[in-house]
Amino acid sequence: MSGMVVVVAAMFAAACGRVERPAERRAEPERVPLRETAQCLRDLDAQGIAYRRLPDKATGPGCGLYGTVQLLDIGVPVNNLTAVRCGAARAFSAWVRNAAVPAAYQIMGSELARVDTMGSYACRNVVGTAGIGNRRSGHALANAIDVSAFVLKDGRRISIVGDWNTPDPATRTFLQTVRRSACRRFGTVLSPDYNAAHRDHLHLEDDHAAFCR
Structure with a gap:
């Protein structure tokens, strides 16, 4: 009798839409091993990167801040960055300092004054x-x-949305150069060549995926 009650209750819940579908479940966010974060922080210190360590916390289903920092000074001003996982912060700092800075000077003939970003943390799905x-x-x-x-x-501002397909050869070379360098430092790099959702930015992700578009 009790088995029948369970079956009926499950059928009733399904009819009312209260049963969670498998596709709707989201795993808990991946936590970074403490030793990995500790080594990353030592690397930032060795590179002279100024940062603030942020507390670990879950922020939503499948979202969380674990092993993150806020970059304060990497040698070049960067805007709109809040929390960044340490490994991504390490790769980003090295990319700006060792790729974007020399490329700007050598290809564009001017020093790099600032990197504009659209941020790092957002509790959302892939789009x-x-x-x-x-x-x-x-x-x-x-x-x-x-x-x-x-x-x-x-004074020049080289934007992804405005200059990715510019007829100016130097600007195109600069953007292709920084993307190629990013592909050597990040697991996933997505550009306007990937899809329309990335028409206005370079997506740089520290995930070891070896995917560069």
Whole structure:
């Protein structure tokens, strides 16, 4: 009799829409091993990167801040960054200092004054890819940074949305150069060449996926 009650209750719940579908479930956010974060922090210290360590916390279903920092000074001003997972912060700092800075000077003939971003942390799903389902974005773990533009000391602003397909050969070479360098430092790098959702930024994610588009 009790088995029949369970079956009826399950059928009633399904009819009322209260049964959670498998596709709606989201795993708990991945936590970074303490030793990995400790080594990353030592690397930032060795590189002279100024940062503030942030407390670990869950922020929503499948979202959380674990092993994150706030970058305060990497040698070049960067805007719109809040929490960034330490590994992504380490890769980003090295990319700006060792790739974007020399590329700006050597290719564009001006020093790099600022990097504009669209942020790092956002508790949301992947967007812009059909059939991806409700998979969480790397931004949900603060493990990705979206770069929108590079500002030069001579006043020029090289934006992804405005200059990716520019007829100016130097600007195109600069943007392709920084993307290639990013692909050597980040697991996933997505650009306007990937899809329309990335028409205005470079998505840089520290996920070891070896996917560069």
